[in-house]
Amino acid sequence: xxxxxxxxxxxxxxxxxxxxxxxxxxxxxxxxxxxxxxxxxxxxxxxxxxxxxxxxxxxxxxxxxxxxxxxxxxxxxxxxxxxxxxxxxxxxxxxxxxxxxxxxxxxxxxxxxxxxxxxxxxxxxxxxxxxxxxxxxxxxxxxxxxxxxxxxxxxxxxxxxxxxxxxxxxxxxxxxxxxxxxxxxxxxxxxxxxxxxxxxxxxxxxxxxxxxxxxxxxxxxxx
Numbered sequence: 001x002x003x004x005x006x007x008x009x010x011x012x013x014x015x016x017x018x019x020x021x022x023x024x025x026x027x028x029x030x031x032x033x034x035x036x037x038x039x040x041x042x043x044x045x046x047x048x049x050x051x052x053x054x055x056x057x058x059x060x061x062x063x064x065x066x067x068x069x070x071x072x073x074x075x076x077x078x079x080x081x082x083x084x085x086x087x088x089x090x091x092x093x094x095x096x097x098x099x100x101x102x103x104x105x106x107x108x109x110x111x112x113x114x115x116x117x118x119x120x121x122x123x124x125x126x127x128x129x130x131x132x133x134x135x136x137x138x139x140x141x142x143x144x145x146x147x148x149x150x151x152x153x154x155x156x157x158x159x160x161x162x163x164x165x166x167x168x169x170x171x172x173x174x175x176x177x178x179x180x181x182x183x184x185x186x187x188x189x190x191x192x193x194x195x196x197x198x199x200x201x202x203x204x205x206x207x208x209x210x211x212x213x214x215x216x217x218x219x220x221x222x223x
Contacts, residue, residue: 006219007195008218008221010220010222013050014050016188017050017051017054020051021054024051024055025058025061027184028040032064035124035126036064037064038064039068039121039125039126040127040128041127041128042067042069042087042129043129043139044082045131047189048188049086051188053091055091063094066120068118069084069099070128070179071083071139071140071171071173071174072099072171073170074110074161074170075104077104079168081167083100084097084099101172107170108161114159114172115159125178127183127184128182128184128185128186130186130187131187131189132189132194134191134197135205136206137205139174140173141173141176142206143205145163145165148162148206151177159174159175159178160172176210179210185218187219189221190223192223198211
């Protein structure tokens with residue numbers, strides 16, 4: 001199965017982000033042509049931030065996109081751990097972004113509210129941009145987490161709470177099945193260690209479950 005996966009490799013991160021942004025712009029434009037708008041889900045972390053800043057340069061396209069998050073940490077918007085905070089700063093004030101934390105005091109009640117807010121994404125997600133951790137997790141679907149394992153082995157649609165191995169432990173994530181049903185999936189990874197994990201299917205980590213189900217993922221890699 002691994003040899004069916006194509007990895008777009010680049011000599012530098014700058015080249016990776018430049019090429020990836022062009023591809024994403026094309027996919028967004030195609031979606032807008034079909035539907036008049038485009039639903040895009042973004043990942044947090046430090047890796048994709050330069051990509052989001054490139055996307056922000058095309059304000060005509062960004063204005064026709066509805067952005068959401070693939071996953072989030074259960075923290076206040078002002079927290080430095082907050083994915084939404086980074087994404088808003090990168091995309092700029094003109095971007096329409098729906099966050100994943102509405103009630104930062106009640107973990108379970110927030111989940112109900114966010115599933116309601118994300119109805120449009122759950123009905124149709126045009127593009128998802130994923131990253132991958134060195135432990136092979138993507139979104140907030142982690143190895144050795146009971147809640148994550150349940151989602152990785154089910155066909156449940158929606159948004160769920162999971163537990164990460166590091167602080168902040170409380171996470172919110174798109175389900176595995178909801179990610180699988182997205183029309184286009186991008187995976188951005190940097191660093192040789194992550195590439196070795198990605199290509200080692202014997203580890204049977206969450207990322208490998210995704211690649212087995214979707215061998216059409218657009219993978220972008222640089223050291």
